[in-house]
Amino acid sequence: MRKISLNTPLLKSIVRHNSYKIVDNAPKISDNEGWLESLKWKNAMDLDETPQLSESANEYVSGTGQFPITVVSTPPESHYIDIKAPIINFTSMKYLQEFNKHKHAQGNFIDVRIVKCRSGKGGDGSISFFRDAGRSIGPPDGGDGGDGGSIFLQAVESLDSLAKIKTTYVAGDGEDGAAAQLDGPTGNDILIKVPKGTIVHWCMDPRNVRSYIQKELQKEPTSTLRSVLENNMLSLKCISKYRYDTEPTHIQLFRDSYESGAGWLFKGKSEEYHLDKDWFVDLNKKVTMYDDSLRSMELKSDTIPLYGIDLDHVSNTPICLLKGGKGGLGNMHFLTNIIRNPRFSKMGRNGLEQYFMFELKSIADLGLIGFPNAGKSTILGKISNAKPRVGHWEFTTLSPSIGTVSLGIDSGSFTVADIPGIIENASQDKGLGLEFLRHIERSRGWVFVVNLETDQPLRDLQILIKEVGGLEKVASKNVLIVCNKADTEHSKDKYMTVASFCNELGWDHIPISALRGENIQPLIEKMAKCINIQ
Numbered sequence: 001m002r003k004i005s006l007n008t009p010l011l012k013s014i015v016r017h018n019s020y021k022i023v024d025n026a027p028k029i030s031d032n033e034g035w036l037e038s039l040k041w042k043n044a045m046d047l048d049e050t051p052q053l054s055e056s057a058n059e060y061v062s063g064t065g066q067f068p069i070t071v072v073s074t075p076p077e078s079h080y081i082d083i084k085a086p087i088i089n090f091t092s093m094k095y096l097q098e099f100n101k102h103k104h105a106q107g108n109f110i111d112v113r114i115v116k117c118r119s120g121k122g123g124d125g126s127i128s129f130f131r132d133a134g135r136s137i138g139p140p141d142g143g144d145g146g147d148g149g150s151i152f153l154q155a156v157e158s159l160d161s162l163a164k165i166k167t168t169y170v171a172g173d174g175e176d177g178a179a180a181q182l183d184g185p186t187g188n189d190i191l192i193k194v195p196k197g198t199i200v201h202w203c204m205d206p207r208n209v210r211s212y213i214q215k216e217l218q219k220e221p222t223s224t225l226r227s228v229l230e231n232n233m234l235s236l237k238c239i240s241k242y243r244y245d246t247e248p249t250h251i252q253l254f255r256d257s258y259e260s261g262a263g264w265l266f267k268g269k270s271e272e273y274h275l276d277k278d279w280f281v282d283l284n285k286k287v288t289m290y291d292d293s294l295r296s297m298e299l300k301s302d303t304i305p306l307y308g309i310d311l312d313h314v315s316n317t318p319i320c321l322l323k324g325g326k327g328g329l330g331n332m333h334f335l336t337n338i339i340r341n342p343r344f345s346k347m348g349r350n351g352l353e354q355y356f357m358f359e360l361k362s363i364a365d366l367g368l369i370g371f372p373n374a375g376k377s378t379i380l381g382k383i384s385n386a387k388p389r390v391g392h393w394e395f396t397t398l399s400p401s402i403g404t405v406s407l408g409i410d411s412g413s414f415t416v417a418d419i420p421g422i423i424e425n426a427s428q429d430k431g432l433g434l435e436f437l438r439h440i441e442r443s444r445g446w447v448f449v450v451n452l453e454t455d456q457p458l459r460d461l462q463i464l465i466k467e468v469g470g471l472e473k474v475a476s477k478n479v480l481i482v483c484n485k486a487d488t489e490h491s492k493d494k495y496m497t498v499a500s501f502c503n504e505l506g507w508d509h510i511p512i513s514a515l516r517g518e519n520i521q522p523l524i525e526k527m528a529k530c531i532n533i534q
């Protein structure tokens with residue numbers, strides 16, 4: 001085989017030649033003039049002012065927990081759909097409670113997090129001119145700034161709590177462009193991995209909410225944290241996923257970046273000098289159109305579903321939460337027949353800084369609802385593989401646990417969530433409040449566990465129904481009533497009272513003794529039937 005020597009005169013000359021030659025990617029005068037001319041013709045169609053979503057944003061699934069809103073005005077009176085909604089929907093009570101006495105007992109289980117996210121700024125375009133031995137100043141060769149990094153979300157199987165979610169995520173800024181047509185590298189993206197079942201809502205800066213509440217409580221000392229949050233409204237600009245519809249589906253975010261026609265960087269001569277020149281004013285008119293199209297793209301991507309992004313299944317493709325800013329144009333784009341030495345470039349566009357509330361809503365098929373001490377954890381331990389804490393004192397369960405109930409080989413399985421006990425006035429934040437109800441909100445069936453050891457189990461059941469939202473809400477679920485502690489005195493009579501109430505409503509019911517393991521198999525069958533698994 002012939003060996004190729006690097007010492008041949010031909011190869012030597014290629015190596016020498018290449019080490020001097022710069023790959024020329026700079027747009028030619030004709031390219032730039034064509035591009036600037038095309039900007040002039042960007043008309044109302046291209047720069048459509050009608051607020052609308054980008055295609056990817058349109059795919060976001062809205063959260064299930066909708067809340068009441070008041071639509072204040074819609075197009076054509078207003079450019080956007082202006083709405084008002086109680087502040088409580090854009091913050092977390094749990095976060096704001098000054099003294100959360102159960103905080104330590106809950107250990108590592110974290111189901112709500114408020115997170116600050118910032119996408120990166122675009123790098124600035126460079127102002128530079130090609131130099132070589134023969135020329136004092138060559139053509140412009142300043143490269144573009146790199147785009148800022150974006151923030152993405154992805155639901156994964158391997159996580160089951162929000163404990164690892166940080167309080168702040170900052171994506172990288174794009175780097176500035178450089179001489180020799182070098183574009184700046186793009187900023188680092190950030191991928192936030194969350195457990196399946198997480199809903200991400202846009203929310204207010206918690207510091208603002210806290211200082212607002214303090215002021216309101218000083219004005220009206222009889223108010224409570226809840227009443228302040230429920231009675232005060234937040235105004236938001238929204239848009240609709242359905243074009244020209246007046247039903248708001250997404251919140252419109254606005255970037256704090258330069259206005260169209262601004263954001264120039266100058267070298268050598270000042271801005272005033274340039275603004276005085278007709279050739280620059282003429283160029284700026286066209287570049288203003290380019291800025292407009294960037295802003296219109298930003299408005300399309302900077303939207304968040306009003307009721308949250310529902311990450312209810314594991315996905316391979318991450319969802320963009322906040323998009324990074326576009327990098328600025330280097331001076332090589334402004335070389336024209338009239339402008340031979342453009343000593344200016346464009347700044348990168350800013351990113352976005354917003355707060356989001358990450359809320360984990362476990363997705364179990366069935367949820368157990370009952371007063372503390374009713375025996376929910378004992379039941380879950382008997383029917384499933386879960387090993388929840390059981391104790392004869394109230395509030396043994398301080399965080400939800402989920403167990404899988406197997407119906408035998410080839411017969412499938414279902415999941416059951418045990419949540420902390422609910423007490424009278426829980427909806428007014430008594431006991432552990434209703435915070436944990438989020439974990440069974442999406443369950444297909446609700447299993448009420450009543451304790452036949454108490455004086456009036458029927459009354460207990462009626463209180464539970466009222467606390468979780470009333471008969472109408474409960475009736476929207478598949479319901480099963482489990483009367484536990486059937487081994488205690490007078491339990492039969494008490495069960496009969498509960499049973500006749502259930503019969504009137506058409507709800508299935510069963511007496512059991514979880515402690516003794518009595519009636520457990522029929523209970524499992526009724527649970528499976530409740531969610532239509534036979």
Ligand SMILES: Nc1nc2c(ncn2[C@@H]2O[C@H](COP(=O)(O)OP(=O)(O)OP(=O)(O)O)[C@@H](O)[C@H]2O)c(=O)[nH]1
Pocket residue numbers: 370371372373374375376377378379389390391392393394395396397398419420421484485486487488512513514515516
């Ligand atoms: N007699 C009797 N006691 C039971 C039965 N089931 C549970 N218990 C007892 O009731 C007490 C409370 O049981 P748990 O399973 O911790 O009740 P829980 O509803 O999970 O309570 P919280 O964690 O407070 O919500 C424990 O002492 C259990 O041993 C039963 O069928 N019969």
